[in-house]
Amino acid sequence: MLGRKSSSLEGQPLPSEWSETVKSLLNQTYANECDAQVRTFDVYGQIYSEELLIIIGFNPKEPVESATTCFLSCDASEFTSPEKLKITQAALIDVAGLFFDEIFATEEWSEWEPNWQEVEWKGKTYFYKLTRENVTLTLEADRLLKEAGFDPEEE
Secondary structure (H helix, E strand, O other): OOOOOOOOOOOEEOOHHHHHHHHHHHHHHOHHHHHHHOEEEEEEEEEOOOEEEEEEEEEEOOOOOOOEEEEEEEEHHHHOOHHHHHHHHHHHHHHHHHHHHHHHHOOOOOOOEEEEEEEEEOOEEEEEEEEOOOHHHHHHHHHHHHHOOOOOOOO
């Protein structure tokens, strides 16, 4: 489970157009870092009944290196209408930008936070964790396992 909360129902992916737009924005905004580190951004999002989850991976183009991944989450109360969902999505992208700005500002950044933590942004509470997981590879492995009849979500 990638989300912060255990969910009995499978989440609905955020529209691929939204993910691609954010991915393009991040790759353009941080083009110098992408070129220098030979990396690219990937963006995923799921809406669960209990939470909104957005995952932004700064992944190496050669998957032998570790990634830098920012998981962001908020409670369902933050997206009770389409308007609130759009505002919350934008806020989570702003929070991700703060993390990536800090990461890129320090050459030897290593403040990994693999456990969910709270962060306040513009009077709202969001949750984050920062890992080395390449979520693109994790999601592909999960897809292959499901195709083979094994569901990694089941215990």
